[in-house]
Amino acid sequence: MPRNDYFPRLAAERPDIALCRASSAVAKAVEAASDLGVGAHLVLKMLAAVGPCSQQVLAEELRIDRSVMVGVADGLERAGHVRRDRDPADRRAYAVTITPAGRRALARAEKGVPSFLDTAFGGLTAAERAQLTALLGKLL
Amino acid sequence: MPRNDYFPRLAAERPDIALCRASSAVAKAVEAASDLGVGAHLVLKMLAAVGPCSQQVLAEELRIDRSVMVGVADGLERAGHVRRDRDPADRRAYAVTITPAGRRALARAEKGVPSFLDTAFGGLTAAERAQLTALLGKLL
DNA sequence: CGCCGATCGTCTGCTGTCAAACGATCTGGC
DNA sequence: GCCAGATCGTTTGACAGCAGACGATCGGCG
Numbered sequence: 117m118p119r120n121d122y123f124p125r126l127a128a129e130r131p132d133i134a135l136c137r138a139s140s141a142v143a144k145a146v147e148a149a150s151d152l153g154v155g156a157h158l159v160l161k162m163l164a165a166v167g168p169c170s171q172q173v174l175a176e177e178l179r180i181d182r183s184v185m186v187g188v189a190d191g192l193e194r195a196g197h198v199r200r201d202r203d204p205a206d207r208r209a210y211a212v213t214i215t216p217a218g219r220r221a222l223a224r225a226e227k228g229v230p231s232f233l234d235t236a237f238g239g240l241t242a243a244e245r246a247q248l249t250a251l252l253g254k255l256l
Numbered sequence: 257m258p259r260n261d262y263f264p265r266l267a268a269e270r271p272d273i274a275l276c277r278a279s280s281a282v283a284k285a286v287e288a289a290s291d292l293g294v295g296a297h298l299v300l301k302m303l304a305a306v307g308p309c310s311q312q313v314l315a316e317e318l319r320i321d322r323s324v325m326v327g328v329a330d331g332l333e334r335a336g337h338v339r340r341d342r343d344p345a346d347r348r349a350y351a352v353t354i355t356p357a358g359r360r361a362l363a364r365a366e367k368g369v370p371s372f373l374d375t376a377f378g379g380l381t382a383a384e385r386a387q388l389t390a391l392l393g394k395l396l
Numbered sequence: 397c398g399c400c401g402a403t404c405g406t407c408t409g410c411t412g413t414c415a416a417a418c419g420a421t422c423t424g425g426c
Numbered sequence: 427g428c429c430a431g432a433t434c435g436t437t438t439g440a441c442a443g444c445a446g447a448c449g450a451t452c453g454g455c456g
Contacts, residue, residue, distance in 0.1 A: 120306045122317040134392040137319045139279030166260045177262040208404040208451045248391045252274040348421045348434040
């Protein structure tokens, strides 16, 4: 049974595979380090940044499926971190609004971000991280 | 409903999210462009490179769960692309071996790789792709 | 006004992935 | 030789993600 350490060779020649495996490794580490849930964290962060939004806009901007967004919003509402007011201008849509409790939860979650970014990207210097971020930005 | 184009800002500040979203976009494009299936393709490629392997070794090196590898190997065997001989030195394990038909299928699949790599990483120059590959290699 | 297509939130079913458990087999200590 | 623990392949169950369908509502057009 040859333990030939084949993976590095594969990763060097197939950037798509390297990207996919690196992503799942990082995602697993990040999800484990977040008690809020990554999706909920991002929703709170966006609401705090741009104000009340419909679930549709949240889903599109955060690249989350809108049927998944339903569950995320349910959890946040149940926890008291957001309110779901109806948008008076379009009664189909909600105006999802962050509450003071939601801002506190966001601040708490945001405090842990640099820590788990360090564990996930620990092998990279700050300059390399910036390079990676720039390259990924071009891809999207 | 503010369509604030929030995502780029998020991606710039959270490399983990950028990595995850870029990965799923690339993965979807690659999976769609591969008629063999990405997992099966990688298994054939590794078998051709290092010779017969147990499913366990294949799973570990390719970062695929071994219970998923069962299905991949089933499909490849049914298509006649691999044989599952028992390893005489360890009768628990298979010696998964690529067949001539498997080599032909691999060659055919390998022909399409540069094409879909171009569509998936089209926004990046060759130098940028090399940079990305190097950075991902450090992460793994 | 009345109708038709589009959109928002939700629900349902399907697919792919993973953890855990199992039988068969190997390995090491007695 | 024999037994306990580990390993290989497989199956099962749980769970997240996504496509598609649905009711409610909006917008436009006659």
